[in-house]
Amino acid sequence: MSTKVAPDPSRRSETARRAILAAALELVGEVGYAKLSIEGIAQAAGVGKQTIYRWWPSKGSLLFDAFLAMAGEGEAAALPDTGDLAADLKLVLRATVDELNDPRFDQAMRAMHTEIVHDPALAADYAQRLDGPMRELKKERLRAAQLAGQLAGDVDLEVAVDMVFGPVLNRWLHRTGPLTGDYAEQVVDTALRGLMPR
Amino acid sequence: MSTKVAPDPSRRSETARRAILAAALELVGEVGYAKLSIEGIAQAAGVGKQTIYRWWPSKGSLLFDAFLAMAGEGEAAALPDTGDLAADLKLVLRATVDELNDPRFDQAMRAMHTEIVHDPALAADYAQRLDGPMRELKKERLRAAQLAGQLAGDVDLEVAVDMVFGPVLNRWLHRTGPLTGDYAEQVVDTALRGLMPR
Structure with missing residues (x-):
């Protein structure tokens, strides 16, 4: 119904969210879980650390969502x-x-x-x-x-x-x-x- | 062959080692792995932290030995x-x-x-x-x-x-x-x- 053409903030959030999830999976494959850091994920995803902490309290919970997203695509x-x-x-x-x-x-x-x-x-x-x-x-x-x-x-x-x-x-x-x-x-x-x- | 009656240091070490392994198992059952600490184990076993670090580099390696000792007794x-x-x-x-x-x-x-x-x-x-x-x-x-x-x-x-x-x-x-x-x-x-x- 809306006729606004300005960027949709919720869509931008979703894009950032997907980038973060993809970066987390990519990075954990490269460096392993022990060396995986929120900082590294933020850098790889091109977002600030604060953006990640706003959505996930820990790297475990972030990776869990990343995994669910990946598994959900292929195996449902x-x-x-x-x-x-x-x-x-x-x-x-x-x-x-x-x-x-x-x-x-x-x-x-x-x-x-x-x-x-x-x-x-x-x-x-x-x-x-x-x-x-x-x-x-x-x-x-x-x-x-x-x-x-x-x-x-x-x-x-x-x-x-x-x-x-x-x-x-x-x-x-x-x-x-x-x-x-x-x-x-x-x-x-x-x-x-x-x-x-x- | 020896006729010495002084306390045997290797036996004393073995006693301390067993006490540490037992304390680690006891404690992990009480507080869980995340809250398990070398300090807590040392206190429960009545030894200094240094004694533990002399034998084990981490709580993981200590618990692994504790587990092997326990499993070895019952299931071999x-x-x-x-x-x-x-x-x-x-x-x-x-x-x-x-x-x-x-x-x-x-x-x-x-x-x-x-x-x-x-x-x-x-x-x-x-x-x-x-x-x-x-x-x-x-x-x-x-x-x-x-x-x-x-x-x-x-x-x-x-x-x-x-x-x-x-x-x-x-x-x-x-x-x-x-x-x-x-x-x-x-x-x-x-x-x-x-x-x-x-």
Whole structure:
């Protein structure tokens, strides 16, 4: 309705906000979380430190939002459903492996995990804003597989999600072995067929 | 060979060392990692701060040793083998759940995980001194199950260990759900029989 042509302050804020989030992700990939500073982010984003402190109380909270923004873009979509559960899960997990092996993503994720592990409030926020919706999408795919007869009807879907998606995250986080696409495929096959002899 | 009866300085050092490690664990359970200080540990252990700094460069490295000492006492033994794989795994995982729900252990473990996630050198140390030997014991139990015909012969034991022991650790670390003995049992049953319909 407005006919003003002057620059819109809220739009300018949004531009600055995006620049700050992008700079935070870029920088954490270069220097790591320990050396990441609000000053460095401000410089890289071309804003003043005060601008950052107005919106975020700490580098942890800033990085958390940056991570949510990044994850929100790429992963909010439903999991693929070609009718072949194993193939679909392998596709998704291989993409996850590629992401986790990307230094930019790796550093941001490690930083966020640290915050979460020590801060129950942030963990709740993470669960509600990111992990929860993602889990729901994973469970939807598994539910479809149950209907298609590819997944046992009496399997607890929470446990199933942990089985399929947990090991790749664990191996990355704790560096217990090489994080490869082959490992991701092995996890899917093993989770589906189980450990017992058939 | 020595006939000296004067106090043995190396024994006195060992006593101080143990007191410091115990105080660190006790204190981290009370105040959390963020508020844990070398000064506080020194006070609780009845030693000077210099004594601690002589042996450890940081609270992270001190807590890491404290954790290793604690874990080394209780868990270096082989996994139980009653001939019933599922029952044995459930017993072990239920004990793990109890441990992780103990505030003293919880705080120490979270602190150590933070250090590991951000420090590849410490991760390597952890893998060699704690996780590696523990994994070997788990794989030994699974290998025995393969010989007894309770585990498929072609299962990769690294992946099997991740399947059985990962989810409880994950749920604890990321607080994705209630950490109960029932969950532990469900994980074992699901890992063994797999997600596909039979």
